[in-house]
Amino acid sequence: MDQPLIDVSNVSKTYSRGKMDVPVLQELNIQIEEGDFIALMGPSGSGKTTLLNLIGGLDKPSAGSVTIGGQRIDQLSQGELAKWRSKNVGFVFQFYNLLPVLTALKNVELPLLLTGFSRSERKKRALAALAVVGLADRAGHRPRELSGGQEQRVAIARALVSDPSLLVCDEPTGDLDRATADEILDLLQVLNREYGKTILMVTHDPKAADHASHCVYLDKGQLIQESPK
Amino acid sequence: MRYFGLIWAALYRKPVRSFLTLASLFVAFLLFGLLQSVSVAFSEGPDLDGVDRLIIAPKYSIIDQLPLNYSRQILQVKGVEVLSHQTWFGGTFRNGRSFFPRFPIQPETFMDIYPELVLPQDQRQAFINTRTGVIIGRSLAQKFNLKVGDKLPLTATIWENKDKGPWEFDLVGIYDIPGEEVSDAQLFINYNYFDEYRLRGTGLVGKFIVRIDNPDRAAEVALEIDTLFANSSNETKTSTEKAYNQMFANQVGDIGFIMTSILSAVFFTILLLTGNTMAQGIRERIPELAILKTLGFSNVSVLLIVMSESILMVLIGCVPGLFAASAILPGLAVSVSFLAGVEMSAFVFAQGMVLAVLLGLIVGTPPALRALRLNIVDALGEHQ
C-alpha cells in the first residue's frame, strides 16, 4: 500500500495543568494501514487515551502531524474537526456512551441528525446498524433496561451508523465480565474482517491480542514495541 | 426541528424534578395572567378632564353610592349650571370575553355636559327617547361588529334586574370622540330604565357630574357642595374632573404597583428555582454533552439544544398557566363584583409569552454557555 490510512508523525502532546506542563507523548510515530485492527496496550497513564484522542480528532497535538486518509487533521479548526469526526470516525468509550433518556434506536440515530437524511431514512439506517450488532429487537429499550454488554453493542452500532472507515475504541471491554468482553471483541473482529473497518482499540485485556491484527505497546509516551502477529 | 426529540427527552430525565419546576412555573404564570389582566383592565378608560366639570363622588370609597335626590340641593348651589350622574354597571358581555366600562347615565344632561361625545342628531334623540336604548363608542362597535338596531344583552354581575335574568338593551347610537386621544371604549345605558328595572339600589347613583359657569370658582363650589352633605350618612368628595381622574389613576397606579411587586417577587423566586434546576441538570449531563460533541455536534448546536430545553421548559409551564388564568377570571369576577367582566386579553397573553421566552433565555444562558465551552477531552477525562 502506498499510503497508510493513519500517519502519526513526530507527534508530541503536552498538557498544561495550571503552571505545570505535563508532557505525555514525545515525538511519537505510528502508521496504521487501512483494514488493520490494532490493540493499543500499556500501563495506566502512559498516554493511550491521549493518542487515541489525537487520531480520532478530539484533540490536537502540541507538535507533529496527524494525517488520516491523506488529510492533515491537526490543521483543522474546531468546527471543521467536528464535521470531520462525524463523517470519518466512530467512537466507543468505556463509560457514558449513551444518552440515558433516549431509546437505543434514538441513540444510534444521533450521528445521522447531522446528515441530510430524512426521518424514515435515519430510522432505517439506525435499525440496520442495530441489526449488525444483534440488537434489532431492543430498539425501543432505554440504556438502563439493557445489560452492560448490550449498552456497548448499542454504542458500537452508533459508531457504525454513519459508515466511517475508522473506529476508535477506548477500553470498550474494561467494564465487562470475561464472556461479555469476548462477545464484544468478536463483534469488533467481525466488523474488521467483514465490514472492512479499521479499528484502533485501547485495552488492558491480554486476550484482545487474539482478536487484533497487531498489538502496540506504549510506555511513558513512547512506543516500545510493535508486534506483528 | 431535527433536534426536537433530543430536547423533549431532556424533560424526562428527572421526571419529579421536571414536574416540580413545571408546577411552580404554572403557578407563576397563572398569577401573572390574573394580576396583569386586572391591572390592564383598570388602567384603561377615558381621561377627559374638562376644567369646568366637577365630580361629586362618595367621600370614602369609589364603590359607595350616593342618593339621586342630592341633585336638587346640588343644583341650587350658585355656579352649578347642569347636573348629570353616572353609575358603574359592571356586567359581562358575550360570556365575558371583553372588558369595557358600562355606565347607566341620564342621557340628556350627560350629553350636554360631555359635548366630546359626538353622535348624529337622530341617534341622540333615539337615546333620549328609548328606555332600553344604549350607545357605544365606535371602536367597540367595530370590535364586536355591532350596528344601530342590534340587541345587546348583558349579564348582571352587580345589578340584578327584577326578573333575575339577562339585561337586554337596544343599540340606538354609536358615538365618536373626535380630536382627543381618549378611549371611546365605553357603553352608556339609559338610567331611568336601569333604575326602575333593577332589583336593589333604586334611587342611587355612583357619582354626580356638574358643569360650573366659572372654572376659577371650582374650589369654592366644591366646598359648598361637600358642606351640604357633611355629617350625612353619605358624605361627598367633590373635585375637578382632572383631580378626580388623577386620584383614580393613583388608586389604579397603587393596584398596578402592588401587582407588579407581587409578580416581581414571584418571578425572582422562579428565576432562582428554575436557574438552579437547569444548573444542576447541566452538571449531571457533562458526559452526555461531551458525547454529542464527540459525534460531531458543533459547539453552537449544543448551546442551542440546551437553550431550547430551557425555553421549552418555561413555555410548558407558562401556556397552561395563562390558559388557567383566563378560565378562572370569569369565576373570580362573579365572587368579586368589582372585577366584573375583567378578562384576559390577547395582549396579556402575549406579554406572558414574551416573559416566558425571556425567562427561558435568562435561565438557559449560564448552562448553555457552559455547554458551549465544554471541552470533550477534559469532560470525558474527568469521568473516564
Ligand SMILES: Nc1ncnc2c1ncn2[C@@H]1O[C@H](COP(=O)(O)OP(=O)(O)O)[C@@H](O)[C@H]1O
Ligand atoms: N486533559 C488533561 N489535562 C492534563 N493532563 C492530562 C489530561 N489528560 C490526560 N492527562 C495526563 O496525561 C497522562 C496520560 O493520560 P492518558 O492518555 O489518559 O493515559 P492512559 O489512557 O494511557 O491511561 C496522565 O498522566 C494524565 O494524568
Ligand SMILES: [Mg+2]
Ligand atoms: Mg485511558
